[in-house]
Amino acid sequence: MKFEYHRILVAVDGSEASEHAFLKAVDICKRNHAKMILSHIVDTRTFTTLEAYDHSLADRAEGYGNTLLKEYEQKAIDAGVGYVETLIDYGSPKVKIPKDVAVQCNADLIICGATGLNAVERFLIGSVSESITRYAKCDVLVVRGS
Structure with missing residues (x-):
């Protein structure tokens, strides 16, 4: 029996x-001839308090996310996805990621990094990858660095 993934959600944060x-x-998308969905979540909790002092913070976070996604999209296309x-x-x-985006995209695999940008949050309340693994309705691949 051959098993293939068709819709792969990749969570990116720039880390x-x-x-x-x-x-x-x-590699997995190419091997499975799968659709790659690149997703970035602007973590609004990290700047809501600071927004009172710097009103451009939300705009800059969104700009960073859009730039990041465009760069990854081009890399994926160049790599043959x-x-x-x-x-x-x-x-x-x-x-x-696990409760909204994966469901909305009908993902059958979520791929994320083992650790991301927010070390303080990981220390206090657990990692994003752990939460994705716990709540996702589809398979999850947590990738460790080299």
């Missing part, structure tokens, strides 16, 4: 771990 996850996702889609959303990555 080294998400770069490793992306590279693994490229047949179909690439990007998706930006807002909220907590721990909740949005």
